[in-house]
Amino acid sequence: MGKVIAIANQKGGVGKTTTSVNLSASLAAMNKKVLLIDYDPQASTTTSLGIHRQSLKNTIEKVVIGDANIKKSAVHVKDMSLDIIPTTIELSHLGMKVRSTELDEMYILRQRIEDIKNDYDYILIDCPPSLGFLTLSALHASDSVLVPVQCQYLAIDGLTQLLNTVHSVQKNLKVNHYQLSIEGVLITMLDKRSKAGWQIVHELKEYFQDGVFDTIITTNVAVQNAPTYGIPVTKYAPKSVASKLYKSLAKEIIKRNATQKV
Numbered sequence: 406m407g408k409v410i411a412i413a414n415q416k417g418g419v420g421k422t423t424t425s426v427n428l429s430a431s432l433a434a435m436n437k438k439v440l441l442i443d444y445d446p447q448a449s450t451t452t453s454l455g456i457h458r459q460s461l462k463n464t465i466e467k468v469v470i471g472d473a474n475i476k477k478s479a480v481h482v483k484d485m486s487l488d489i490i491p492t493t494i495e496l497s498h499l500g501m502k503v504r505s506t507e508l509d510e511m512y513i514l515r516q517r518i519e520d521i522k523n524d525y526d527y528i529l530i531d532c533p534p535s536l537g538f539l540t541l542s543a544l545h546a547s548d549s550v551l552v553p554v555q556c557q558y559l560a561i562d563g564l565t566q567l568l569n570t571v572h573s574v575q576k577n578l579k580v581n582h583y584q585l586s587i588e589g590v591l592i593t594m595l596d597k598r599s600k601a602g603w604q605i606v607h608e609l610k611e612y613f614q615d616g617v618f619d620t621i622i623t624t625n626v627a628v629q630n631a632p633t634y635g636i637p638v639t640k641y642a643p644k645s646v647a648s649k650l651y652k653s654l655a656k657e658i659i660k661r662n663a664t665q666k667v
Contacts, residue, residue: 407440407525408662409518410588411547415570416563417534419555420593422449423628425531427647428551430637431655433487437526440479441489444514444543445533446497451489454482455635458493466496468517470503475517476524484640488525500538510538511577515546527658536570544574549588553622554609556595556602561609589661591654593622620654622647 412425422445429441442465443450448458463478468490479488503510518528530547532540544550550571554561575585590613595602610617622628623646631641638647 407438407522407528408549409522409528409530409547410658411530411532411540411543411550412553413532413540413544413550413567414552414554414563415534415536415540415567416555419534420553420591420622421445421534422453422531423632424551424553424591424593424622424651425450425529426453426632427628427637427639427651428654428658429487429489429527429529430482430485430639431651432527432658433482433485434639434652435655435659436486437655437659438524439487440521440525440528441487442518442528442530443489443492444496444530444539446492446494446539447533448492448494448496449632450531451491451493453632453635454489454637456480456489456491458491461491461493463490464495465490465492466499466502469499469513475520479521496539503538511542511545512581514542515583518546536566541570541574544571544585545578545583547585549586551588551591553591553593555593556599556605558601558605561605587616588658589618590616591618591620591622595621595623597623618654618657620650620657622650622654625650 412421429439433439463473467473468475468478478490481488503513530543532543578585592606625647627642627645628638628647631638634641642648
C-alpha cells in the first residue's frame with residue numbers, strides 16, 4: 406500500500422512545487438511507482454510537467470466531487486514511472502462545492518485516494534500556500550507531511566502556525582484511528598555563501614534534530630529553468646547539483662520508510 410505524503414507550508418515561495426515535482430521524479434527514477442496530485446489551484450505542478458491545462462478533461466477537483474474516476478484521471482508522465490492528477494484554477498472553488506454535498510468534507514480526498522493506494526509506492530500531494538480547506542483536507546488524507554522551509558528568518562517564523570495545524574489534524578485523525586506524522590523538514594534555497602543562511606540551518610537542526618533531512622537543497626539555476634521545458638530537473642540537467650540533491654532526498658525518504666516498516 407502506497408504512502409501518502411503531503412508537501413505543505415502555508416508560506417509561499419518556499420519550494421513546495423519544486424520539491425513535489427523533483428522528489429516525485431527522483432522516487433520514480435529509483436523504480437518506485439509514484440503518483441503526484443496537484444492540489445494547488447495555481448496548477449504550477451501541472452504546468453511544470455508539461456501538461457496543458459486547457460486540454461484537461463479530468464482534474465483532481467472533478468475526482469473529489471465525484472465527476473471523474475480517480476484511476477482514469479491519472480496522466481502518465483512520458484518516460485517515467487510517474488503519474489500525475491492535474492488541476493486547474495477551478496480547484497479554488499472545491500470547498501464550496503464539497504460543502505453542498507452530504508460528504509464529510511475533511512475526509513473526502515482521503516476517501517478518493519483509498520481507491521488507488523495499492524497501485525503506488527508513494528502518493529505525493531502538492532498543497533497550496535495556505536492553511537485553508539485544501540491543505541487541511543490534504544493533511545487529513547495523508548500519512549505524513551513534508552515541510553519545505555526556505556533559508557530565511559520569515560520562513561521559519563510561520564512554522565509554529567503550521568505545526569499547530571498539524572497537531573490539530575493529528576488529534577482529529579486519531580479519533581478515526583488514522584495517523585499523521587511529520588515526514589521531515591526540508592531546508593530549501595540555501596545560498597551556501599550566506600552566513601545568515603547557515604545560521605538558520607543550525608537553528609532548524611537544533612530545534613527539529615533528526616526531523617530535519619540531511620539533504621539541503623541549495624540555490625541552483627537548473628532547477629529554476631527546468632519548469633519552462635515542462636520536465637523535472639532530473640531530466641533537464643541530470644548531472645546538475647540540483648538533480649543530485651533531489652535524488653539524495655528520495656534516497657533518504659526510501660531509507661526512512663524502509664526502517665519504519667521493519
